[in-house]
Amino acid sequence: MFATKRVRIAAAALAVALTAGGVAAAVTTSASASAKPAHSAAHKPDRARHHKLSLNRFDLNGWVINAKYTLGRNTGNTFQQTYGDSMVQGVPIAGPFVGTKFPPEDYVALPIGHHELYITWLDPNNSFAIVDVFVMNFKTHTVYDYAPGSSSPESAGTIKVVKRGAHPIP
Numbered sequence: 001m002f003a004t005k006r007v008r009i010a011a012a013a014l015a016v017a018l019t020a021g022g023v024a025a026a027v028t029t030s031a032s033a034s035a036k037p038a039h040s041a042a043h044k045p046d047r048a049r050h051h052k053l054s055l056n057r058f059d060l061n062g063w064v065i066n067a068k069y070t071l072g073r074n075t076g077n078t079f080q081q082t083y084g085d086s087m088v089q090g091v092p093i094a095g096p097f098v099g100t101k102f103p104p105e106d107y108v109a110l111p112i113g114h115h116e117l118y119i120t121w122l123d124p125n126n127s128f129a130i131v132d133v134f135v136m137n138f139k140t141h142t143v144y145d146y147a148p149g150s151s152s153p154e155s156a157g158t159i160k161v162v163k164r165g166a167h168p169i170p
Contacts, residue, residue, distance in 0.1 A: 054111070055110065057108060058117060059167050060107070061084055061166065062083065062165030063083045065083075065160070066079070067143045068159075069145070072145070073147065073153060076096060077094065087107070088107045088121060103125075105121040105122060106122040107120065113137075117134075117135070120134075121133070130148060131147070138161070142158060
């Protein structure tokens with residue numbers, strides 16, 4: 001009886017040892033057979049997608065852009081934005097705001113990503129107060145707009161370039 005019990009314990013210990021060895025071998029094999037190292041390129045940031053941090057202004061002189069809004073405060077409106085050296089003129093060309101006259105505003109445009117601009121319109125007669133802020137993506141043709149002055153100032157939609165200026169969008 002003692003011999004049988006010892007054989008069973010030895011067999012169980014051998015089975016546990018073999019199982020543990022098999023698991024270790026499987027883990028080692030799958031780790032070494034991996035096609036990519038632990039810190040592969042897939043885990044590194046894609047540097048081509050990140051824009052170099054900068055406050056260099058972008059010159060939109062000569063650009064004409066139509067912003068058509070499908071979401072938010074400006075839904076149903078299309079505004080044509082005509083950019084000069086330092087001023088921009090927004091004119092409603094479709095929707096409920098057609099016929100409304102807006103004054104020309106100063107603007108500042110900053111590249112914030114590949115084919116993306118952050119554009120702020122400023123009131124030159126009111127201490128350069130922010131009139132409107134846009135984020136435009138010229139690759140996806142989208143615009144996000146924040147126009148202060150109401151409880152829901154956000155709008156979003158699409159852009160269409162009507163005329164390109166001398167400087168290409170970075």
